[in-house]
Amino acid sequence: MEKILLRNIDNDRSHTLEAYMAAGGYRALETAVKRHTPDEIVGMVKDSELRGRGGAGFPTGLKWSFMPKEGDGPSYLICNADESEPGTFKDRLIIERDPHLLIEGTLIAAYAIRAATAFIYIRGEFVRGHKILAVALEEARAKNFIGRRLFGTEAGIDIILHRGAGSYICGEETALMDSLEGKRGYPRLKPPFPAQQGLYGCPTTVNNVETLANVPFIVERGAEWYRSIGRPKNTGPKLYCLSGHVRRPGVYELPMGVPLRELIFDHGGGLSESGRNLRAVIPGGSSVPVLTAEEIDVCMDFDSLAKAGTMLGSAGVIVMDHTVCMVKSLLNLARFYAHESCGQCTPCREGTGWLAKILQRVEEGKGTGNDLDLLLSISDRMQGNTICPLADAAAMPTRSFVTKFRDEFERHLGAGSCPVGRPGPARMSLAE
Amino acid sequence: MSDRTNGLAMEPFPARLEDRIETILGRYPRTGSALVPILQLIQEDAGFVSVRAQEQVAARLRIPAAFVAGVVSFYTMIRDRKIGKYHLQVCGTLSCCLRGSEPLLDHLKDRLGIREGETSRDGKYTLSTVECLGSCGTAPVVQINDEYYEDMSPEKIEGVLEGLKD
Numbered sequence A: 001m002e003k004i005l006l007r008n009i010d011n012d013r014s015h016t017l018e019a020y021m022a023a024g025g026y027r028a029l030e031t032a033v034k035r036h037t038p039d040e041i042v043g044m045v046k047d048s049e050l051r052g053r054g055g056a057g058f059p060t061g062l063k064w065s066f067m068p069k070e071g072d073g074p075s076y077l078i079c080n081a082d083e084s085e086p087g088t089f090k091d092r093l094i095i096e097r098d099p100h101l102l103i104e105g106t107l108i109a110a111y112a113i114r115a116a117t118a119f120i121y122i123r124g125e126f127v128r129g130h131k132i133l134a135v136a137l138e139e140a141r142a143k144n145f146i147g148r149r150l151f152g153t154e155a156g157i158d159i160i161l162h163r164g165a166g167s168y169i170c171g172e173e174t175a176l177m178d179s180l181e182g183k184r185g186y187p188r189l190k191p192p193f194p195a196q197q198g199l200y201g202c203p204t205t206v207n208n209v210e211t212l213a214n215v216p217f218i219v220e221r222g223a224e225w226y227r228s229i230g231r232p233k234n235t236g237p238k239l240y241c242l243s244g245h246v247r248r249p250g251v252y253e254l255p256m257g258v259p260l261r262e263l264i265f266d267h268g269g270g271l272s273e274s275g276r277n278l279r280a281v282i283p284g285g286s287s288v289p290v291l292t293a294e295e296i297d298v299c300m301d302f303d304s305l306a307k308a309g310t311m312l313g314s315a316g317v318i319v320m321d322h323t324v325c326m327v328k329s330l331l332n333l334a335r336f337y338a339h340e341s342c343g344q345c346t347p348c349r350e351g352t353g354w355l356a357k358i359l360q361r362v363e364e365g366k367g368t369g370n371d372l373d374l375l376l377s378i379s380d381r382m383q384g385n386t387i388c389p390l391a392d393a394a395a396m397p398t399r400s401f402v403t404k405f406r407d408e409f410e411r412h413l414g415a416g417s418c419p420v421g422r423p424g425p426a427r428m429s430l431a432e
Numbered sequence B: 001m002s003d004r005t006n007g008l009a010m011e012p013f014p015a016r017l018e019d020r021i022e023t024i025l026g027r028y029p030r031t032g033s034a035l036v037p038i039l040q041l042i043q044e045d046a047g048f049v050s051v052r053a054q055e056q057v058a059a060r061l062r063i064p065a066a067f068v069a070g071v072v073s074f075y076t077m078i079r080d081r082k083i084g085k086y087h088l089q090v091c092g093t094l095s096c097c098l099r100g101s102e103p104l105l106d107h108l109k110d111r112l113g114i115r116e117g118e119t120s121r122d123g124k125y126t127l128s129t130v131e132c133l134g135s136c137g138t139a140p141v142v143q144i145n146d147e148y149y150e151d152m153s154p155e156k157i158e159g160v161l162e163g164l165k166d
């Protein structure tokens, strides 16, 4: 496939305005503000069938259409550059290697939803990305791509760059808004939805970095072209992140809906160690149900993965070979969620802690007959009963690991220690 | 500028920070949004955000000191105490774990003679484990202060440690 989102990144000057403009950059912004009304841009993005790349796959044009056409106060766009879902590292590539693509997408989106101010909320650990974006924003400002009277029109858009300070939950859009307001990042109850009451109580749209990076191409080449890539209702180019026991880990740009087997074995070069077999694949970042080696003949798009009982999520594909202890892997994730729960909801605060505690004892071979059903019943009670989906994000992997690898979990019970005694990188003791 | 909150007479911020605080305040539509950036600025300057500095910020933004303390304790990257000159943060989440973050951590513990959460006696190193750094394709990853060190191994981290100046 022709590279679209990653077309610039092999150029070692790709982060500069000069290189970006030499490749035709900022022409889409000019076209958007000079030749189209905001509603026309929303219409184009609707027609393109672009779906959000942040995890939930919500149709982007539809989301934008919820924003008020005229209001008493300001509206805001927020670019979610908090990228913290375990297994996900695609947004960072755009931020560091093609920051102007992100800026151009952000400006067009802000124009479409009539926001005069956009924020880019970048996770605090991305210090390098923050610096690169800050320089790129200055470059764009100097050319008057950011500011008042863009291309001599009435349109004016400012972009404010904001660094997070270490917290997974701030990637959830309402927690992100609290965080941006200078508070602890606590998810908010919906409704009201962000398009009604978001940042500072004003109508707000939150979009992922990769989502916004698609927008300039839709404006430049049209919705029909965009829809020709991928599969019905799952359109466009997609960035897939490959990590774990794969020979060539990294970010791959492929059409939406690439077969998972092809992604791992053709693009990723198969497993990293020869002589090992595939055991399991997490297809969409740590929060989605795991697939067994037998289940990988599935297309990597929102609807196909939903049909297969899992999710595309952030397209963070984590590959595990047969030396991996599935109990230990789930324990690793359970600890992550227990650490990152914001603590507002009892089922999540207590549930994530219990999952981690029970899994710890199962992993140590000290689990009892009840423990596996206990894990399942705790998961059931967590899911759907909380303010934000973090509880589900802990419950879904738990249920799938325990059900699909039940044998291995049962072998741990009462074994006195972890029975998966094979050597290899996954056999290390889990440090506290 | 001097101000009073909670009955405490507040000293002004060091002059070298004043301009930058003004710039941060000027950047946002609402003052509250400047809180975390100001805390980050103070940490960059002093290495951590002391209780006293938290009170100063509270006074400046006219918000309760307890609110500032709540924010400081929520975000893992903001610290209220001093740590070592080099903060070694080993990612322990799944993709890094699959690619050997545990032997790497064990190696660092041995080599530095400290456990996680501890600082070496000479004040040079602090060792931590952190959650996914968004760099799983180049696992395992160690963040040292602001830099990511990717595709690490016990051998490679040795070379990195040697390059850290006193």
Ligand SMILES: Cc1cc2nc3c(=O)[nH]c(=O)nc-3n(C[C@H](O)[C@H](O)[C@H](O)COP(=O)(O)O)c2cc1C
Pocket (backbone or CB within 6 Å): A051, A052, A053, A054, A055, A056, A057, A058, A060, A063, A080, A081, A082, A083, A084, A085, A168, A169, A170, A171, A172, A173, A174, A206, A207, A208, A209, A211, A212, A388, A389, A390, A393
């Ligand atoms: C716990 C949690 C963490 C999230 N983290 C991120 C994140 O790091 N980046 C992101 O873009 N979206 C994240 N999301 C999804 C956002 O809430 C939101 O749906 C997304 O940014 C919307 O953008 P999109 O429509 O372009 O996908 C997270 C959601 C949850 C529940």
Ligand code: SF4
Pocket (backbone or CB within 6 Å): A169, A186, A187, A340, A341, A342, A343, A344, A345, A346, A348, A349, A386, A387, A388, A389, A390, A391
């Ligand atoms: S589900 Fe968990 S993370 Fe989400 S609001 Fe409730 S306690 Fe916080």
Ligand code: FES
Pocket (backbone or CB within 6 Å): A086, A087, A088, B091, B092, B093, B094, B095, B096, B097, B131, B132, B133, B134, B135, B136, B139, B140, B141
């Ligand atoms: S798991 Fe270590 S960087 Fe993602």
